[in-house]
Amino acid sequence: MSNKAGIPQGTRDFNAATVQKRNYIFQTIRTVFELYGFQPLETPAMENLDTLMGKYGEEGDKLIFKILNNGLDNPAKQSQIIEDFNKILDGKNNKGITERALRYDLTIPFARYVAMNYGQLTMPFKRYQIQPVWRADRPQKGRYREFYQCDADVVGSNSLLNEVELTAIYATVFERLQLPVEIRINSRKILAGLAELCGGQELMVPITVAIDKLDKIGIEKVKEELLQRGINQDQILIIEKYLSIDGVNEAKIEQLKQLMGNNPTAIKGIEELEYILAYHSTKYSSKIVVDFTLARGLNYYTGVIFEIKAIGAQMGSIGGGGRYDDLTGLFGVPNVPGVGISFGVDRIYDVLEELKLFPEAVEKGTKVLFFNLGIQESKTAFYLMQELRESGIAAELYHEQSKFDKQFKYAEKKQVPYVVIIGSTELTEGTCIIKNIVNGEQKTISQQELVTQLF
Template sequence: MASIKPSVPKGTRDFSPAEMAKRNFIFDTIKGVFRKYGYQQIETPTMENLSTLTGKYGDEGDKLIFKVLNSGESIEKSVSVKRFASTLENGIKTGFSQPTAGNSVPFASQISNDLLNAYNHIFSTKNLIEEISEKALRYDLTVPFARYVVQHQNEITFPFKRFQVQPVWRADRPQKGRYREFYQCDADVVGSASLLNEAEFVMIYDEALSLLGLKDFTIKINNRKILSGIAQVIDKYDSIIDLTVAIDKLDKIGLDGVVKELLERGFTEADIDKLKPVILLEGSNEEKLQKLRAALKTSEIGLQGCEELETVFNYLKYTPLKKAVLELDITLARGLNYYTGAIFEVKTNEVAMGSIGGGGRYDDLTGMFGLKGLTGAGISFGADRIYDVLEELNLFPASAETSTQVLIIAFDAQAEIYALPLLQKLRDSNVSAELYPAGAKIKKQMDYANSKQIPYTVLIGSDEMQSDLLAFKNMESGVQEKLSAEDILARLAD
């Protein structure tokens, strides 16, 4: 039998111990901040019922859902499959010809109408999927969360603040920076319309990214109601998608490009003259709001959006941000059909990178599962992009890459026995420690410590056992000392 070259499916990755240490540094930091703000962790299954996911992401999104093939028992119970098998068996018994050479199916003229109808039914795309797949890998964490809230509504205390850090899967075309399997780090609160939640999301982004080492990043904020108001005052409410898609590209194609695209989408020069002052808003957040109020004075929904943003800004006056710059960006329009209030996007200014976070307010999240009127808001961290940013800026602390703090090197079997009590005391004191199995050459053991970036070693031979003073070595500086087991324990447990 020919050997198979080992590989992973396209769009998936292995993570080495060093990479996992760095990823866990990111996850643990973000989780710690989530918990500090009162968010509780949940997990949902890798698989959801296909009916739970379909129809929630639009036609294009539905195409990217990974379907899970039914088990053998389920497929055998399929009504249409059984019907087709039965009809096929009867057709063969009644004597239509077997496929001729070069043909994979019988000639149409030789197939009964019943058999042909059964074949067409089961092998039509929609029916086939329904018959052979009842489950799917989760596409995101939001829809499973909505399902969770509805299913457990009698157990949940509202407002419900949850966070989730789990992988999701999308049947997308793999390319640089785009994977079929990747992690999402989400925090959502449902059952509360308070704008304090939006203010806390800004604080969460600020604190988590500051703890991760970023020094220069911008949290952009806008409000869906303001975008609706802009469309309303120029009498283009039915064209709000075209409007926001165009202005969202301002950074990429400039004002001239935006104007050209709007004209192509049916906007007039008069419309654009009204839009320009809004699109090109400058000044502080307060100054921008003042100008927006003037521009949106005839739009009730637009003024409501301005008021909501002002409320968020007022909350944040009492909690100064550590590193983040909060910027009102009227061109921000992410997920227009999804969000109903505040919209967030986070970008680092230290590295050329897309957004590293985003989210916003949404109404009726759980309505898709029959629980109406439950408003919510949520944000997400882009863990993979954050990883790339920290790697490029060399911001991962040395501790993130170190799994073992000290390696005990025993010269022989007797030294190995001598080392065991020290090893246990170190571990009891929450010091990560290893004892290299005796018998290997000392150089090999030291190379092991270097390859794992273990910062300290303890060498034990006959002299050390006789004097009870062990050779304690700092692997980075090369300094070696003679210390008692108690002193070593005190040094490492600090």
């Protein structure tokens, strides 16, 4: 009895049309990355478990896909394996069972790469990376267990010009995709200042983890979670005032200044946002939104943070990132500042589909089908087909001699716009019939004219 075919939940197959649309997104992003001087990098699908664990906060660590070690079916090790596995069930990682994991994102592997190759890299080092990542999340619309990320990062520079340029990259990519977005920005320094205002830096993690869920669970649930995390009512009142700040960018910043007073940490964060806004005060000002509810609940962010929202689409964020100074210090190379952004390609794809923004020309397929009408006819068709291919025109020769009707149906199903017919008469006269499947127009031309007629 055969098993029913299927794929793991949260993963997908991609047909030709989907792959072509995804490649359109990839190529648009890649072109802009390279326009800004970023170079490509690829890292392994799996990393050592200790490379990943503890880098994404308590919520992120739960979503890391761990890989079982080889040889776990060894009968001689069964008792030890059971003992080790029980330790994992108790929440402890055990190298006897698992010591590798699928990468959760591209930032930590990048930091590991920089740490391993620091002496050979030209600083500041600018790289982009387009590869799949895996998260053991609950699958839902726009949230998959396997998905692609497109990252651009700069390490070795403290300059806020990097944040300015990354903002411009976001704006440029989405302009080219003709997708209207909001580029939301905040600073983790402002959130650190909020924690200090509430009582101390030790409150930073519980506050940011709760705030990061605001869009999903609402303010009342956030307040409940803050209470559960040990934040008292007076502190929650300050956080609620912070989250209620509203208006245009300038008005929000003024309200924040009043709330934070002379807190030096918050003032530094505000200055960072004002710096970026000043650079983009003309062309991209309408796209940039200061959003103090933005938290990016990953522990490694230290400065400006980004999140991208598509306008007019039912979708969460389609991109994000931020400053993560000294991330390489986690791997023994301290004091290397960095900042990066990421594009959520799968979500961008879903939004472009929802808003019908993919160009028609994206779905490229066979342009010409040659009918197969006999041995000599097909040989002539083959030579002409090769000429078309050398000229960059996608062409096929029907795989066997068949009735006209069958070959026409094949062309229609594959949405091939032109068919070329070479029968015995055309073979003798050195001509061919070219027919436009879309409008039904048909004409006879010399075989030598075929390439020029189709350009």
